[in-house]
Amino acid sequence: MSEVVIELKDVGYAYPDGFVAINGVNLWVIKGERLAIVGPNGAGKSTLLMIMSGLFSPSKGNVYVFGKAATESNRIRKSVGVVFQDPDDQLFCPTLSEDVAFGPLNFGLQKEHVSARVADALRVMRLERYKDKPPHHLSAGEKKKAALATVLAMQPEILLLDEPTANLDPRSRHELEGILHELCKNPNMTLIIATHDTNFLPGLVDRALVLNTGHIIAEGSVRNVLLDPRIMDEANLEPPIIARLFHLVAEKNRELMLESIPSTVDEALYAIDRLIGRVKSAS
Protein backbone atom coordinates (compact mmCIF):
# COMPACT_ATOMS: atom_id res chain seq x y z
CA MET A 1 0.00 0.00 0.00
CA SER A 2 1.29 3.49 -0.86
CA GLU A 3 2.57 5.56 2.04
CA VAL A 4 0.78 8.87 2.60
CA VAL A 5 3.49 11.45 3.28
CA ILE A 6 1.35 14.57 3.64
CA GLU A 7 -2.25 14.74 4.77
CA LEU A 8 -4.38 17.84 5.26
CA LYS A 9 -7.75 17.53 7.00
CA ASP A 10 -10.18 20.46 6.70
CA VAL A 11 -7.29 22.93 6.84
CA GLY A 12 -7.88 26.67 6.99
CA TYR A 13 -5.49 29.58 7.34
CA ALA A 14 -6.18 33.23 8.06
CA TYR A 15 -3.49 35.91 8.10
CA PRO A 16 -3.26 38.24 11.13
CA ASP A 17 -5.17 40.96 9.20
CA GLY A 18 -8.13 38.54 8.92
CA PHE A 19 -7.65 37.60 5.27
CA VAL A 20 -8.63 33.95 4.83
CA ALA A 21 -6.10 32.46 2.40
CA ILE A 22 -7.04 28.78 2.77
CA ASN A 23 -10.39 27.33 3.72
CA GLY A 24 -11.54 23.73 4.15
CA VAL A 25 -8.74 22.07 2.22
CA ASN A 26 -8.58 18.27 2.35
CA LEU A 27 -5.62 16.73 0.62
CA TRP A 28 -3.24 13.77 0.73
CA VAL A 29 -0.01 13.15 -1.09
CA ILE A 30 1.55 9.72 -1.45
CA LYS A 31 5.26 8.93 -1.46
CA GLY A 32 6.94 9.49 -4.81
CA GLU A 33 3.95 11.36 -6.23
CA ARG A 34 4.36 14.43 -8.46
CA LEU A 35 1.59 16.88 -7.67
CA ALA A 36 0.85 20.27 -9.18
CA ILE A 37 -1.13 22.88 -7.27
CA VAL A 38 -2.33 25.37 -9.86
CA GLY A 39 -4.28 28.53 -9.33
CA PRO A 40 -4.31 32.24 -10.18
CA ASN A 41 -2.41 34.88 -8.20
CA GLY A 42 -3.73 35.12 -4.65
CA ALA A 43 -5.37 31.68 -4.77
CA GLY A 44 -3.47 30.55 -1.67
CA LYS A 45 -0.87 28.29 -3.34
CA SER A 46 2.14 29.69 -1.47
CA THR A 47 0.25 29.65 1.83
CA LEU A 48 -0.66 26.00 1.25
CA LEU A 49 3.01 25.15 0.65
CA MET A 50 3.97 26.97 3.87
CA ILE A 51 1.38 24.91 5.74
CA MET A 52 2.58 21.66 4.17
CA SER A 53 6.16 22.43 5.20
CA GLY A 54 5.12 23.17 8.79
CA LEU A 55 6.29 26.79 8.53
CA PHE A 56 2.71 28.07 9.02
CA SER A 57 0.44 26.50 11.62
CA PRO A 58 -3.11 26.22 10.25
CA SER A 59 -5.83 28.33 11.88
CA LYS A 60 -8.08 25.27 11.76
CA GLY A 61 -7.84 21.61 10.78
CA ASN A 62 -4.88 19.25 11.01
CA VAL A 63 -1.74 18.69 8.97
CA TYR A 64 0.21 15.43 9.12
CA VAL A 65 3.63 14.89 7.61
CA PHE A 66 4.76 11.25 7.63
CA GLY A 67 1.81 10.51 9.89
CA LYS A 68 2.86 13.00 12.56
CA ALA A 69 1.34 16.40 13.32
CA ALA A 70 3.29 19.06 11.44
CA THR A 71 5.01 21.21 13.99
CA GLU A 72 8.37 22.88 13.77
CA SER A 73 10.18 19.65 14.46
CA ASN A 74 13.53 18.71 13.00
CA ARG A 75 11.97 15.66 11.30
CA ILE A 76 9.94 17.92 9.02
CA ARG A 77 12.91 20.22 8.35
CA LYS A 78 15.02 17.23 7.33
CA SER A 79 12.31 15.65 5.18
CA VAL A 80 10.61 18.62 3.56
CA GLY A 81 12.55 21.08 1.42
CA VAL A 82 10.95 24.32 0.25
CA VAL A 83 12.13 26.36 -2.72
CA PHE A 84 10.66 29.84 -2.32
CA GLN A 85 9.27 31.88 -5.19
CA ASP A 86 11.85 34.66 -4.85
CA PRO A 87 15.34 33.14 -4.63
CA ASP A 88 16.62 36.32 -2.96
CA ASP A 89 14.58 35.30 0.10
CA GLN A 90 16.42 32.02 0.22
CA LEU A 91 19.99 33.12 -0.47
CA PHE A 92 21.11 35.07 2.57
CA CYS A 93 24.73 34.00 3.14
CA PRO A 94 27.82 35.86 1.87
CA THR A 95 28.73 33.11 -0.62
CA LEU A 96 26.81 30.44 -2.51
CA SER A 97 28.65 27.50 -0.92
CA GLU A 98 27.85 28.83 2.56
CA ASP A 99 24.22 29.15 1.56
CA VAL A 100 24.16 25.55 0.33
CA ALA A 101 25.90 24.42 3.53
CA PHE A 102 23.46 26.31 5.77
CA GLY A 103 20.83 23.56 6.08
CA PRO A 104 23.20 20.57 6.50
CA LEU A 105 25.24 22.50 9.10
CA ASN A 106 22.06 23.22 11.06
CA PHE A 107 21.36 19.47 11.12
CA GLY A 108 24.64 19.06 12.99
CA LEU A 109 26.39 17.05 10.27
CA GLN A 110 30.17 16.63 10.31
CA LYS A 111 32.00 19.27 8.25
CA GLU A 112 33.31 16.69 5.73
CA HIS A 113 29.79 15.37 5.15
CA VAL A 114 28.56 18.93 4.71
CA SER A 115 31.32 19.61 2.16
CA ALA A 116 30.35 16.46 0.23
CA ARG A 117 26.68 17.46 0.19
CA VAL A 118 27.54 21.01 -0.94
CA ALA A 119 29.74 19.66 -3.75
CA ASP A 120 27.00 17.22 -4.83
CA ALA A 121 24.23 19.83 -4.83
CA LEU A 122 26.35 22.32 -6.77
CA ARG A 123 27.33 19.62 -9.28
CA VAL A 124 23.71 18.56 -9.87
CA MET A 125 22.74 22.19 -10.40
CA ARG A 126 25.89 22.84 -12.51
CA LEU A 127 26.88 25.72 -10.26
CA GLU A 128 30.37 24.58 -9.16
CA ARG A 129 32.11 27.62 -10.65
CA TYR A 130 29.92 30.01 -8.66
CA LYS A 131 30.55 28.43 -5.25
CA ASP A 132 32.57 31.37 -3.89
CA LYS A 133 30.40 34.05 -5.48
CA PRO A 134 28.11 36.30 -3.44
CA PRO A 135 24.48 35.45 -4.36
CA HIS A 136 23.72 39.01 -5.52
CA HIS A 137 26.17 38.51 -8.39
CA LEU A 138 24.15 35.65 -9.88
CA SER A 139 21.60 35.99 -12.68
CA ALA A 140 17.91 35.23 -12.05
CA GLY A 141 18.24 31.74 -13.53
CA GLU A 142 21.40 31.00 -11.54
CA LYS A 143 19.74 32.26 -8.36
CA LYS A 144 16.79 29.94 -8.93
CA LYS A 145 19.11 26.97 -9.43
CA ALA A 146 21.12 28.07 -6.38
CA ALA A 147 17.94 28.18 -4.28
CA LEU A 148 17.17 24.63 -5.43
CA ALA A 149 20.75 23.57 -4.57
CA THR A 150 20.37 24.93 -1.01
CA VAL A 151 17.40 22.60 -0.57
CA LEU A 152 18.83 19.57 -2.40
CA ALA A 153 21.85 19.64 -0.06
CA MET A 154 19.41 18.76 2.73
CA GLN A 155 18.44 15.61 0.76
CA PRO A 156 14.72 16.06 1.41
CA GLU A 157 12.19 13.31 0.76
CA ILE A 158 9.54 15.87 -0.18
CA LEU A 159 10.38 18.83 -2.38
CA LEU A 160 8.00 21.81 -2.46
CA LEU A 161 8.54 24.32 -5.26
CA ASP A 162 6.79 27.68 -5.29
CA GLU A 163 6.47 29.12 -8.83
CA PRO A 164 9.75 27.56 -10.02
CA THR A 165 9.58 29.11 -13.50
CA ALA A 166 8.75 32.67 -12.38
CA ASN A 167 11.02 35.40 -13.84
CA LEU A 168 13.14 32.97 -15.85
CA ASP A 169 14.26 33.56 -19.42
CA PRO A 170 13.44 30.76 -21.91
CA ARG A 171 16.87 29.12 -21.70
CA SER A 172 16.94 29.11 -17.86
CA ARG A 173 13.40 27.85 -17.82
CA HIS A 174 14.26 25.02 -20.20
CA GLU A 175 17.30 24.14 -18.08
CA LEU A 176 15.22 24.11 -14.90
CA GLU A 177 12.62 21.87 -16.52
CA GLY A 178 15.41 19.44 -17.42
CA ILE A 179 16.67 19.48 -13.83
CA LEU A 180 13.15 18.81 -12.48
CA HIS A 181 12.75 15.88 -14.89
CA GLU A 182 16.11 14.53 -13.66
CA LEU A 183 14.97 14.84 -10.04
CA CYS A 184 11.78 12.98 -10.90
CA LYS A 185 13.84 9.92 -11.85
CA ASN A 186 14.26 9.27 -8.12
CA PRO A 187 11.11 7.25 -7.33
CA ASN A 188 11.29 8.13 -3.63
CA MET A 189 11.29 11.86 -4.20
CA THR A 190 7.87 13.43 -3.69
CA LEU A 191 7.48 16.60 -5.72
CA ILE A 192 4.84 19.29 -5.16
CA ILE A 193 4.83 22.29 -7.48
CA ALA A 194 2.69 25.38 -6.93
CA THR A 195 2.37 27.44 -10.09
CA HIS A 196 0.06 29.26 -12.47
CA ASP A 197 2.27 28.34 -15.41
CA THR A 198 0.71 25.17 -16.79
CA ASN A 199 3.03 24.77 -19.78
CA PHE A 200 5.76 22.73 -18.14
CA LEU A 201 3.50 20.50 -16.01
CA PRO A 202 2.33 17.82 -18.52
CA GLY A 203 4.94 15.09 -18.61
CA LEU A 204 6.31 16.19 -15.24
CA VAL A 205 3.45 15.73 -12.76
CA ASP A 206 0.95 12.88 -12.29
CA ARG A 207 -1.85 14.76 -10.57
CA ALA A 208 -3.06 18.33 -10.46
CA LEU A 209 -5.38 20.22 -8.18
CA VAL A 210 -6.81 23.62 -8.84
CA LEU A 211 -6.95 26.12 -6.04
CA ASN A 212 -9.08 29.26 -6.23
CA THR A 213 -9.76 31.74 -3.41
CA GLY A 214 -8.46 29.25 -0.87
CA HIS A 215 -10.64 26.30 -2.02
CA ILE A 216 -9.84 23.25 -4.11
CA ILE A 217 -12.17 23.51 -7.10
CA ALA A 218 -10.90 20.55 -9.13
CA GLU A 219 -8.57 17.62 -8.71
CA GLY A 220 -7.46 14.77 -10.94
CA SER A 221 -5.02 13.67 -13.60
CA VAL A 222 -3.20 16.29 -15.68
CA ARG A 223 -5.35 15.44 -18.69
CA ASN A 224 -8.62 15.72 -16.77
CA VAL A 225 -7.74 18.96 -15.03
CA LEU A 226 -5.19 21.03 -16.92
CA LEU A 227 -6.58 20.18 -20.37
CA ASP A 228 -10.16 20.98 -19.42
CA PRO A 229 -10.83 24.51 -20.70
CA ARG A 230 -13.90 24.86 -18.45
CA ILE A 231 -11.94 24.23 -15.24
CA MET A 232 -9.05 26.37 -16.38
CA ASP A 233 -11.40 29.18 -17.31
CA GLU A 234 -13.13 29.04 -13.92
CA ALA A 235 -9.74 29.42 -12.21
CA ASN A 236 -8.61 32.26 -14.52
CA LEU A 237 -5.90 30.00 -15.91
CA GLU A 238 -5.04 28.76 -19.36
CA PRO A 239 -4.35 25.18 -20.46
CA PRO A 240 -0.83 24.44 -21.75
CA ILE A 241 -0.22 26.35 -24.99
CA ILE A 242 0.14 23.14 -27.06
CA ALA A 243 -3.22 21.89 -25.80
CA ARG A 244 -4.81 25.28 -26.58
CA LEU A 245 -3.48 25.17 -30.12
CA PHE A 246 -4.78 21.65 -30.73
CA HIS A 247 -8.14 22.53 -29.14
CA LEU A 248 -8.46 25.33 -31.71
CA VAL A 249 -7.35 23.08 -34.55
CA ALA A 250 -9.81 20.38 -33.48
CA GLU A 251 -12.69 22.84 -33.16
CA LYS A 252 -12.09 24.35 -36.59
CA ASN A 253 -11.48 21.03 -38.31
CA ARG A 254 -13.85 18.52 -36.79
CA GLU A 255 -13.22 16.16 -39.70
CA LEU A 256 -9.67 15.59 -38.39
CA MET A 257 -11.13 13.61 -35.46
CA LEU A 258 -8.08 13.93 -33.17
CA GLU A 259 -7.86 10.93 -30.83
CA SER A 260 -6.74 13.08 -27.93
CA ILE A 261 -5.47 16.61 -27.35
CA PRO A 262 -1.66 16.62 -27.02
CA SER A 263 -0.18 18.53 -24.09
CA THR A 264 3.57 18.04 -24.56
CA VAL A 265 5.92 18.66 -27.48
CA ASP A 266 6.40 14.89 -27.95
CA GLU A 267 2.65 14.24 -28.00
CA ALA A 268 2.16 17.13 -30.42
CA LEU A 269 4.88 15.79 -32.71
CA TYR A 270 3.26 12.37 -32.69
CA ALA A 271 -0.19 13.84 -33.44
CA ILE A 272 1.17 15.96 -36.29
CA ASP A 273 3.01 12.95 -37.77
CA ARG A 274 -0.22 10.95 -37.70
CA LEU A 275 -2.17 13.79 -39.31
CA ILE A 276 0.43 14.16 -42.07
CA GLY A 277 0.36 10.39 -42.62
CA ARG A 278 -3.43 10.46 -42.94
CA VAL A 279 -3.33 13.37 -45.39
CA LYS A 280 -0.69 11.60 -47.51
CA SER A 281 -2.58 8.30 -47.58
CA ALA A 282 -5.83 10.12 -48.47
CA SER A 283 -4.16 11.82 -51.43
Next chain:
Amino acid sequence: MATLRTFLKTFEAIIYVERYSTSNGLLHKIDPGVKLCCVAGFIVSAISVRTVAPLILLLVAVTALSVASRIPLKFFLLRSVIFVPVFAAVIALPLPFLTPGAPLAQIRYDGLVATITAEGTYRAAQFTLRVLVCVASLILLVLTTRTSELFHVMEGFRVPRVFVTMTSLTYRFIFLFINEAYRMALARESRTITGMRWLEALRSLANMVSTLFIRAYERGERVYLAMNARAYAGSFESPGGISIAPRDWFFAAASFAVSLAALSVEYLRLGC
Protein backbone atom coordinates in the same frame (compact mmCIF):
# COMPACT_ATOMS: atom_id res chain seq x y z
CA MET B 1 14.81 62.30 -8.66
CA ALA B 2 17.70 61.95 -11.09
CA THR B 3 19.88 63.21 -8.22
CA LEU B 4 18.49 60.48 -5.99
CA ARG B 5 19.24 57.85 -8.62
CA THR B 6 22.79 59.17 -9.00
CA PHE B 7 23.21 59.11 -5.22
CA LEU B 8 21.96 55.51 -5.01
CA LYS B 9 24.27 54.30 -7.77
CA THR B 10 27.25 56.19 -6.28
CA PHE B 11 26.50 54.76 -2.84
CA GLU B 12 26.31 51.27 -4.32
CA ALA B 13 29.65 51.75 -6.08
CA ILE B 14 31.28 52.96 -2.85
CA ILE B 15 30.08 50.10 -0.65
CA TYR B 16 30.68 47.47 -3.33
CA VAL B 17 34.04 46.09 -2.27
CA GLU B 18 34.25 42.72 -4.02
CA ARG B 19 35.90 43.95 -7.22
CA TYR B 20 39.49 43.52 -6.00
CA SER B 21 38.97 41.10 -3.11
CA THR B 22 39.23 38.10 -5.44
CA SER B 23 42.52 39.18 -7.09
CA ASN B 24 45.78 37.40 -6.46
CA GLY B 25 47.97 40.08 -4.89
CA LEU B 26 50.23 39.98 -1.85
CA LEU B 27 47.60 40.58 0.80
CA HIS B 28 45.07 38.26 -0.80
CA LYS B 29 47.32 35.34 0.11
CA ILE B 30 47.50 36.32 3.78
CA ASP B 31 45.13 34.79 6.33
CA PRO B 32 42.26 37.25 6.98
CA GLY B 33 42.70 37.00 10.76
CA VAL B 34 46.39 37.89 10.51
CA LYS B 35 45.53 40.74 8.16
CA LEU B 36 42.97 42.09 10.59
CA CYS B 37 45.52 42.02 13.45
CA CYS B 38 48.11 43.83 11.33
CA VAL B 39 45.63 46.49 10.27
CA ALA B 40 44.63 46.91 13.92
CA GLY B 41 48.34 47.38 14.66
CA PHE B 42 48.60 50.18 12.06
CA ILE B 43 45.51 51.87 13.50
CA VAL B 44 46.74 51.66 17.10
CA SER B 45 50.09 53.11 16.02
CA ALA B 46 48.36 55.91 14.11
CA ILE B 47 46.26 56.98 17.06
CA SER B 48 49.21 56.72 19.47
CA VAL B 49 51.48 59.22 17.72
CA ARG B 50 51.27 63.01 17.81
CA THR B 51 53.63 64.00 15.00
CA VAL B 52 53.28 63.90 11.23
CA ALA B 53 56.43 61.90 10.34
CA PRO B 54 55.33 58.49 11.72
CA LEU B 55 51.90 58.99 10.16
CA ILE B 56 53.53 59.55 6.77
CA LEU B 57 55.58 56.38 7.32
CA LEU B 58 52.41 54.39 8.04
CA LEU B 59 50.61 55.89 5.05
CA VAL B 60 53.52 54.99 2.76
CA ALA B 61 53.52 51.43 4.16
CA VAL B 62 49.77 51.02 3.65
CA THR B 63 49.97 52.47 0.12
CA ALA B 64 52.90 50.18 -0.74
CA LEU B 65 50.91 47.18 0.46
CA SER B 66 47.97 48.20 -1.71
CA VAL B 67 50.26 48.46 -4.76
CA ALA B 68 51.78 45.04 -3.93
CA SER B 69 48.23 43.71 -3.73
CA ARG B 70 47.53 44.88 -7.30
CA ILE B 71 45.01 47.53 -6.32
CA PRO B 72 45.26 50.50 -8.70
CA LEU B 73 46.95 53.33 -6.78
CA LYS B 74 44.56 56.02 -7.98
CA PHE B 75 41.53 53.93 -7.03
CA PHE B 76 42.95 53.16 -3.58
CA LEU B 77 43.88 56.77 -2.74
CA LEU B 78 40.62 58.17 -4.10
CA ARG B 79 38.59 55.67 -2.12
CA SER B 80 40.56 56.47 1.03
CA VAL B 81 40.29 60.22 0.57
CA ILE B 82 36.50 60.09 -0.08
CA PHE B 83 35.86 58.91 3.46
CA VAL B 84 38.27 61.30 5.20
CA PRO B 85 36.02 64.41 5.14
CA VAL B 86 33.18 62.32 6.59
CA PHE B 87 35.22 61.51 9.69
CA ALA B 88 37.68 64.41 9.89
CA ALA B 89 36.01 67.57 8.57
CA VAL B 90 33.94 68.47 11.64
CA ILE B 91 36.97 68.39 13.92
CA ALA B 92 39.77 69.37 11.55
CA LEU B 93 38.19 72.45 9.98
CA PRO B 94 37.84 74.56 13.16
CA LEU B 95 41.28 73.53 14.54
CA PRO B 96 43.37 76.19 12.67
CA PHE B 97 41.09 78.91 14.06
CA LEU B 98 40.65 77.65 17.62
CA THR B 99 44.16 76.47 18.51
CA PRO B 100 46.29 79.20 20.13
CA GLY B 101 49.69 79.86 18.53
CA ALA B 102 51.69 81.92 16.06
CA PRO B 103 49.35 83.61 13.54
CA LEU B 104 49.73 82.51 9.91
CA ALA B 105 46.92 84.47 8.30
CA GLN B 106 43.84 86.46 9.16
CA ILE B 107 40.38 86.35 7.58
CA ARG B 108 38.26 89.48 7.94
CA TYR B 109 34.55 89.49 7.19
CA ASP B 110 32.09 92.20 8.17
CA GLY B 111 34.13 93.39 11.12
CA LEU B 112 34.87 89.87 12.36
CA VAL B 113 38.46 88.64 12.42
CA ALA B 114 39.45 84.95 12.39
CA THR B 115 43.12 84.06 12.87
CA ILE B 116 44.67 80.91 11.43
CA THR B 117 47.56 79.74 13.61
CA ALA B 118 50.58 77.64 12.65
CA GLU B 119 49.98 75.23 15.54
CA GLY B 120 46.31 74.89 14.58
CA THR B 121 47.15 74.17 10.96
CA TYR B 122 49.71 71.54 12.05
CA ARG B 123 47.17 69.89 14.35
CA ALA B 124 44.52 69.89 11.61
CA ALA B 125 47.00 68.30 9.18
CA GLN B 126 48.08 65.77 11.78
CA PHE B 127 44.47 64.87 12.63
CA THR B 128 43.47 64.55 8.96
CA LEU B 129 46.52 62.40 8.26
CA ARG B 130 45.73 60.18 11.24
CA VAL B 131 42.17 59.65 9.97
CA LEU B 132 43.53 59.00 6.47
CA VAL B 133 45.91 56.29 7.75
CA CYS B 134 43.12 54.60 9.73
CA VAL B 135 40.64 54.75 6.83
CA ALA B 136 43.26 53.64 4.27
CA SER B 137 44.23 50.66 6.49
CA LEU B 138 40.62 49.55 6.78
CA ILE B 139 40.02 50.02 3.07
CA LEU B 140 43.14 47.95 2.35
CA LEU B 141 41.74 45.18 4.53
CA VAL B 142 38.31 45.30 2.92
CA LEU B 143 39.63 45.48 -0.65
CA THR B 144 41.91 42.48 -0.20
CA THR B 145 39.56 40.22 1.76
CA ARG B 146 36.30 38.59 0.75
CA THR B 147 33.44 39.82 2.90
CA SER B 148 32.55 36.22 3.80
CA GLU B 149 36.10 35.79 5.19
CA LEU B 150 35.75 38.98 7.20
CA PHE B 151 32.59 37.66 8.81
CA HIS B 152 34.36 34.39 9.66
CA VAL B 153 37.24 36.32 11.20
CA MET B 154 34.75 38.30 13.29
CA GLU B 155 33.26 35.02 14.49
CA GLY B 156 36.75 33.67 15.17
CA PHE B 157 37.54 36.72 17.31
CA ARG B 158 34.40 36.03 19.36
CA VAL B 159 32.49 39.08 18.11
CA PRO B 160 28.89 38.47 19.30
CA ARG B 161 27.16 36.20 16.78
CA VAL B 162 24.06 38.35 16.60
CA PHE B 163 26.24 41.28 15.47
CA VAL B 164 28.04 39.17 12.84
CA THR B 165 24.71 37.78 11.56
CA MET B 166 23.16 41.24 11.34
CA THR B 167 26.22 42.66 9.53
CA SER B 168 26.31 39.72 7.15
CA LEU B 169 22.59 39.99 6.34
CA THR B 170 22.87 43.78 5.94
CA TYR B 171 25.72 43.39 3.46
CA ARG B 172 23.82 40.64 1.60
CA PHE B 173 20.60 42.63 1.24
CA ILE B 174 21.79 46.24 1.02
CA PHE B 175 22.38 45.93 -2.74
CA LEU B 176 18.94 44.46 -3.21
CA PHE B 177 17.34 47.41 -1.43
CA ILE B 178 19.49 49.96 -3.25
CA ASN B 179 18.31 48.44 -6.54
CA GLU B 180 14.73 48.43 -5.30
CA ALA B 181 15.00 52.12 -4.32
CA TYR B 182 16.59 52.85 -7.69
CA ARG B 183 13.71 51.18 -9.55
CA MET B 184 11.18 53.09 -7.43
CA ALA B 185 12.95 56.39 -8.17
CA LEU B 186 13.00 55.53 -11.87
CA ALA B 187 9.29 54.60 -11.88
CA ARG B 188 8.42 57.86 -10.12
CA GLU B 189 10.54 59.83 -12.54
CA SER B 190 8.76 58.20 -15.49
CA ARG B 191 5.47 59.60 -14.17
CA THR B 192 6.80 63.10 -13.39
CA ILE B 193 6.13 65.53 -16.21
CA THR B 194 7.26 68.85 -14.75
CA GLY B 195 9.94 69.23 -12.14
CA MET B 196 8.88 68.80 -8.50
CA ARG B 197 8.92 71.60 -6.02
CA TRP B 198 11.15 71.18 -2.98
CA LEU B 199 8.31 70.27 -0.62
CA GLU B 200 6.74 67.89 -3.15
CA ALA B 201 10.08 66.19 -3.72
CA LEU B 202 10.54 65.81 0.03
CA ARG B 203 7.05 64.31 0.42
CA SER B 204 7.67 61.96 -2.49
CA LEU B 205 10.98 60.90 -0.94
CA ALA B 206 9.26 60.26 2.39
CA ASN B 207 6.67 58.05 0.65
CA MET B 208 9.43 56.14 -1.08
CA VAL B 209 11.36 55.59 2.13
CA SER B 210 8.24 54.37 3.96
CA THR B 211 7.40 51.96 1.11
CA LEU B 212 10.96 50.70 1.16
CA PHE B 213 10.72 50.12 4.91
CA ILE B 214 7.55 48.06 4.46
CA ARG B 215 9.14 46.03 1.67
CA ALA B 216 12.27 45.49 3.78
CA TYR B 217 10.10 44.31 6.67
CA GLU B 218 8.19 41.89 4.42
CA ARG B 219 11.44 40.65 2.90
CA GLY B 220 12.81 40.10 6.41
CA GLU B 221 9.79 37.95 7.28
CA ARG B 222 10.24 35.83 4.15
CA VAL B 223 13.98 35.43 4.69
CA TYR B 224 13.31 34.32 8.27
CA LEU B 225 10.81 31.74 6.98
CA ALA B 226 13.38 30.49 4.46
CA MET B 227 15.95 30.22 7.26
CA ASN B 228 13.49 28.29 9.43
CA ALA B 229 12.76 25.98 6.50
CA ARG B 230 16.43 24.98 6.66
CA ALA B 231 16.41 24.33 10.41
CA TYR B 232 17.79 27.71 11.55
CA ALA B 233 18.39 27.49 15.29
CA GLY B 234 19.51 31.04 16.06
CA SER B 235 23.07 31.05 14.77
CA PHE B 236 24.98 30.71 11.50
CA GLU B 237 27.31 27.74 11.62
CA SER B 238 30.61 28.40 9.90
CA PRO B 239 31.83 25.71 7.47
CA GLY B 240 35.52 26.75 7.40
CA GLY B 241 38.45 26.77 9.81
CA ILE B 242 41.55 28.93 10.31
CA SER B 243 44.95 27.85 8.91
CA ILE B 244 47.99 30.06 9.39
CA ALA B 245 50.91 29.46 7.00
CA PRO B 246 54.56 30.53 7.47
CA ARG B 247 54.08 33.45 5.08
CA ASP B 248 51.31 34.74 7.40
CA TRP B 249 53.77 34.78 10.31
CA PHE B 250 56.34 36.56 8.13
CA PHE B 251 53.78 39.17 7.10
CA ALA B 252 52.68 39.64 10.69
CA ALA B 253 56.29 40.18 11.78
CA ALA B 254 56.90 42.70 8.96
CA SER B 255 53.71 44.63 9.80
CA PHE B 256 54.59 44.63 13.47
CA ALA B 257 58.03 46.03 12.56
CA VAL B 258 56.40 48.86 10.57
CA SER B 259 54.07 49.72 13.48
CA LEU B 260 57.01 49.61 15.87
CA ALA B 261 59.09 51.79 13.53
CA ALA B 262 56.32 54.40 13.48
CA LEU B 263 56.20 54.45 17.26
CA SER B 264 60.00 54.59 17.46
CA VAL B 265 60.13 57.60 15.11
CA GLU B 266 57.68 59.35 17.42
CA TYR B 267 59.10 58.49 20.80
CA LEU B 268 62.81 58.52 19.93
CA ARG B 269 62.33 61.99 18.47
CA LEU B 270 60.41 63.18 21.51
CA GLY B 271 63.05 61.66 23.74
CA CYS B 272 65.84 63.59 21.98
